Amino acid sequence: MTTRVSVVEDILSANDKLAASNRARLDAAGVFAINLMASPGAGKTSLITRTVEALKDEFRIGAVDGDIATTLDADRIAAVGIPTVQINTGGECHLDAVMFQSALPSLPLDDLDLLIIENVGNLICPASFKLGVHASVLIASVPEGDDKPYKYPVMYRGVDAVVLNKMDVLAAFDFDVDYFRQGVEVLNPGLAFFPLSCKTGEGLDAWLAWLRNEVRKYVSGDSGAHS
Numbered sequence: 043m044t045t046r047v048s049v050v051e052d053i054l055s056a057n058d059k060l061a062a063s064n065r066a067r068l069d070a071a072g073v074f075a076i077n078l079m080a081s082p083g084a085g086k087t088s089l090i091t092r093t094v095e096a097l098k099d100e101f102r103i104g105a106v107d108g109d110i111a112t113t114l115d116a117d118r119i120a121a122v123g124i125p126t127v128q129i130n131t132g133g134e135c136h137l138d139a140v141m142f143q144s145a146l147p148s149l150p151l152d153d154l155d156l157l158i159i160e161n162v163g164n165l166i167c168p169a170s171f172k173l174g175v176h177a178s179v180l181i182a183s184v185p186e187g188d189d190k191p192y193k194y195p196v197m198y199r200g201v202d203a204v205v206l207n208k209m210d211v212l213a214a215f216d217f218d219v220d221y222f223r224q225g226v227e228v229l230n231p232g233l234a235f236f237p238l239s240c241k242t243g244e245g246l247d248a249w250l251a252w253l254r255n256e257v258r259k260y261v262s263g264d265s266g267a268h269s
């Protein structure tokens with residue numbers, strides 16, 4: 043048992059070192075990177091396409107899409123007209139720093155301001171594997187239920203913002219936004235919180251304003267959130 047635990051610790055510490063080197067590479071090129079995490083179906087790809095459509099005239103944006111087997115999401119993102127690299131994890135349920143490193147040479151880093159990473163849909167291990175990004179964002183969605191911060195505390199503790207997607211269907215679900223938010227607040231006080239709908243566009247402006255501000259702070263050298 044003891045041996046097994048220390049192996050896991052070694053893997054994570056090797057991952058952390060590689061994440062730091064990924065981060066240095068991004069910083070050398072002046073690219074602000076965000077890691078989007080969520081359970082499957084919460085709307086990661088939809089938030090990315092919405093965000094790119096809104097900000098692509100302001101920033102040079104690229105994407106990395108992690109998926110267990112298909113290129114469906116990467117194809118949707120590439121269709122919005124930005125450089126997109128697909129990482130097929132071959133069944134792994136998260137991205138790690140090695141996979142992210144392997145994607146970097148395929149991206150025009152010197153010509154990007156913002157890199158958006160779509161992690162594999164999973165609320166557990168993506169929280170343990172740093173990639174070397176500047177901010178991490180968790181996307182929850184109304185149909186998943188309002189108890190998720192209570193059930194997946196590690197994920198909620200490690201992020202810089204929470205998006206609550208699919209607000210357009212709130213009336214059809216037994217979802218208490220205040221209860222959800224209290225759960226988030228206990229784990230991560232003062233966390234930026236954006237209830238929105240990628241379908242209707244409601245609430246997207248506040249999310250876009252936050253992201254725009256983070257990228258601008260970074261580009262101007264006054265670095266913001268770190269994770």
Ligand code: MG
Pocket residue numbers: 085086087088115160
């Ligand atoms: Mg997706």
Ligand code: ZN
Pocket residue numbers: 134135136164167168
């Ligand atoms: Zn995993």
